[in-house]
Amino acid sequence: MTRPKRDKVSGNKDAGHETVVVCGEVRTALLQTSLPLSQDQCARFLALRPDEPVRVSERPNVYAVSPDLLTGVDCRLPAASGSRVRGVGTVRAHAALTGGRVIQASAHFQYTTSVSGQRLPWSHYLVRPGLVERLGRTTADDLTAGFLAPRATEPGLLDPGSIASRLLDRARGHELLDGQPPLKSRRTRLRWAVRQVPPGAEPSVHFTIVDTERRTLLLLLPGLMDAKAVASVPPFCEELALHDWLLTTLIRVVERRALGSLSGPEVANRLGPAVSHLLHLWLPGARSGRELPELWNGVEQQPGFTRQWQTLVQRIRDQLALQSLPLHDSAPESSRAPTSAPRR
Amino acid sequence: MESVFREETADPRTESVPLSHLSLELGHLYMEDFAAGRTRLRSHFDEVRPWAEAARAAAVRTHGPRARVSTCFLVDDYFTRHSSPSLVLPMLCEEAEAAEVRIDYLARESGCARAGNREPARAVEGRLVESPPPGSDGSRPPASEVGWLSNGQRSPGHHADSAEAMAGTPPAWAPASETGAREHSVFLDVELWSEQKGERLWSCPFLAGVWQLLRLGMLRHDGAAVLRPEEFGGTFPAEWAALPALLRLNRRAQPFAAYRTFSVLPTRFLPVEHAVRVLLGQVHIEAPVREQVERRAKGEGVVLPPELPDRAHYAFALEP
Numbered sequence: 001m002t003r004p005k006r007d008k009v010s011g012n013k014d015a016g017h018e019t020v021v022v023c024g025e026v027r028t029a030l031l032q033t034s035l036p037l038s039q040d041q042c043a044r045f046l047a048l049r050p051d052e053p054v055r056v057s058e059r060p061n062v063y064a065v066s067p068d069l070l071t072g073v074d075c076r077l078p079a080a081s082g083s084r085v086r087g088v089g090t091v092r093a094h095a096a097l098t099g100g101r102v103i104q105a106s107a108h109f110q111y112t113t114s115v116s117g118q119r120l121p122w123s124h125y126l127v128r129p130g131l132v133e134r135l136g137r138t139t140a141d142d143l144t145a146g147f148l149a150p151r152a153t154e155p156g157l158l159d160p161g162s163i164a165s166r167l168l169d170r171a172r173g174h175e176l177l178d179g180q181p182p183l184k185s186r187r188t189r190l191r192w193a194v195r196q197v198p199p200g201a202e203p204s205v206h207f208t209i210v211d212t213e214r215r216t217l218l219l220l221l222p223g224l225m226d227a228k229a230v231a232s233v234p235p236f237c238e239e240l241a242l243h244d245w246l247l248t249t250l251i252r253v254v255e256r257r258a259l260g261s262l263s264g265p266e267v268a269n270r271l272g273p274a275v276s277h278l279l280h281l282w283l284p285g286a287r288s289g290r291e292l293p294e295l296w297n298g299v300e301q302q303p304g305f306t307r308q309w310q311t312l313v314q315r316i317r318d319q320l321a322l323q324s325l326p327l328h329d330s331a332p333e334s335s336r337a338p339t340s341a342p343r344r
Numbered sequence: 345m346e347s348v349f350r351e352e353t354a355d356p357r358t359e360s361v362p363l364s365h366l367s368l369e370l371g372h373l374y375m376e377d378f379a380a381g382r383t384r385l386r387s388h389f390d391e392v393r394p395w396a397e398a399a400r401a402a403a404v405r406t407h408g409p410r411a412r413v414s415t416c417f418l419v420d421d422y423f424t425r426h427s428s429p430s431l432v433l434p435m436l437c438e439e440a441e442a443a444e445v446r447i448d449y450l451a452r453e454s455g456c457a458r459a460g461n462r463e464p465a466r467a468v469e470g471r472l473v474e475s476p477p478p479g480s481d482g483s484r485p486p487a488s489e490v491g492w493l494s495n496g497q498r499s500p501g502h503h504a505d506s507a508e509a510m511a512g513t514p515p516a517w518a519p520a521s522e523t524g525a526r527e528h529s530v531f532l533d534v535e536l537w538s539e540q541k542g543e544r545l546w547s548c549p550f551l552a553g554v555w556q557l558l559r560l561g562m563l564r565h566d567g568a569a570v571l572r573p574e575e576f577g578g579t580f581p582a583e584w585a586a587l588p589a590l591l592r593l594n595r596r597a598q599p600f601a602a603y604r605t606f607s608v609l610p611t612r613f614l615p616v617e618h619a620v621r622v623l624l625g626q627v628h629i630e631a632p633v634r635e636q637v638e639r640r641a642k643g644e645g646v647v648l649p650p651e652l653p654d655r656a657h658y659a660f661a662l663e664p
Contacts, residue, residue: 161482
């Protein structure tokens with residue numbers, strides 16, 4: 001008779017095969033200021049901790065991310081089955097700016113099984129940043145489904161969204177912002193969960209638009225998920241949230257009022273800011289495409305992000321091209337079409 | 345499965361600081377003590393001496409005759425500024441030496457708030473990760489916004505972060521509770537700072553916590569050591585602001601930072617140091633720093649308590 005092999009670290013007989021589950025939420029919004037922040041301003045804006053630098057990359061566009069902040073949690077976990085499972089640990093959060101124009105606040109954590117079955121001294125959790133230990137029995141499926149369910153945002157349940165939201169609120173009052181955004185937009189929130197599936201399965205992406213603001217994303221990733229693989233997931237989700245927000249915002253710009261019913265200058269006023277502030281930010285997979293190319297391929301097939309984006313951009317270009325035709329009755333001096341507007 | 349977010353561990357930029365076995369603090373004085381003159385200082389160090397000797401003897405018992413012990417003294421120039429360093433400090437050092445408790449390192453309390461272009465207190469504030477009382481779902485504002493840090497669950501209705509209080513309905517009273525208490529609570533709520541005319545004034549317990557973290561070698565600024573002792577040139581400046589944040593008075597002193605600290609203090613500092621313990625237990629030390637210290641302790645056979653507050657020791661023994 002062989003005894004089940006116990007994992008030394010976790011003491012749980014299943015722990016060697018513990019299914020990796022990572023959950024998080026990303027909130028995305030237009031930075032409420034008239035001009036995009038420069039690279040230096042981005043670094044100042046995101047300096048949430050004086051002793052840790054803001055990481056800035058210049059290419060393919062200016063992208064800056066704040067140092068991580070940790071928040072301690074001890075509460076019920078959203079489980080689809082409704083079973084009472086407690087989680088204790090820390091949630092990681094940071095804020096990021098893309099192109100000095102779009103702000104994102106992201107909070108996430110990874111589940112792990114509690115070895116002791118009880119809450120331990122706080123130092124135990126402080127040395128495991130970003131891990132939430134669950135006390136109580138449940139399955140990986142139950143946790144991911146519960147996290148993505150609408151009722152998961154009830155008070156008292158672990159909510160990384162409130163942490164992300166607070167980061168956005170904190171950023172809103174910054175002295176670098178003049179409160180005069182060039183276009184109207186809405187915040188979006190993407191709640192995401194990643195679950196490891198057995199090796200051999202295809203990775204899959206389930207992206208759902210719940211309403212005008214909320215989206216959910218379930219990623220099923222096969223095979224080994226080591227630290228590196230786990231660390232590559234939040235950047236993918238943030239990048240996906242950014243592109244979903246760009247698409248959502250552009251759709252709003254184009255469809256808010258039928259473009260055909262507007263005068264020439266009105267069309268230019270409406271489309272100009274979107275052209276100069278948003279179009280160049282579309283670079284799906286620029287930051288996470290190398291680690292997770294198959295996920296980006298999945299997103300491009302269904303819902304076909306780039307296809308939709310290109311269709312919208314084409315419409316905008318057509319409209320602006322119409323403005324530049326000499327037959328049109330718009331007065332050139334009143335046109336505020338930006339210089340970067342593409343012409344044919 | 346162990347922690348999976350390990351990227352910071354691989355970071356090679358973290359500077360290591362030299363470490364003694366013990367950092368021994370030789371009391372703490374207010375500016376009025378300095379104002380009281382030489383006799384007061386002498387009696388202070390006379391009082392400190394037996395406790396300092398006991399701490400040194402305990403270190404020798406644990407680490408052998410080659411135990412590395414450094415002594416330090418923190419001058420309070422943050423809350424009140426008395427006279428001038430060039431008048432006060434020679435007197436302080438002479439009286440300590442006369443009482444046979446030599447001061448190896450002299451630090452000024454303002455240095456815990458700002459040392460050159462570094463702001464250790466701000467950095468520590470950014471590293472506070474509060475121990476969440478049961479029921480914390482992430483919606484509670486952090487200590488850095490509220491300005492208070494506790495060791496448990498506040499009684500409802502007494503603080504700005506109470507949702508019920510903001511909604512306008514007076515909440516039902518409930519007792520505060522200490523997280524992880526043994527049967528009964530000793531609840532403590534610590535004010536970290538206040539604002540005066542837009543200027544932040546750090547509280548004494550908070551700066552005392554920063555001081556302990558500096559002595560324990562736990563603070564870095566972008567990977568670099570926060571405080572580097574400057575050699576004493578033989579004369580003290582006329583202005584407090586011109587005094588280095590950390591001055592090495594004794595060239596042959598053992599390193600300033602240490603695996604453990606021992607502070608000889610008047611009993612009235614007990615509540616402050618209780619607050620320090622609460623603070624130390626909720627500071628997130630970056631993994632490379634923590635692991636550096638642990639690795640070196642292990643390398644020389646030193647046993648380190650895993651909990652940071654347990655590395656700070658005290659004798660509350662002096663007259664007020």
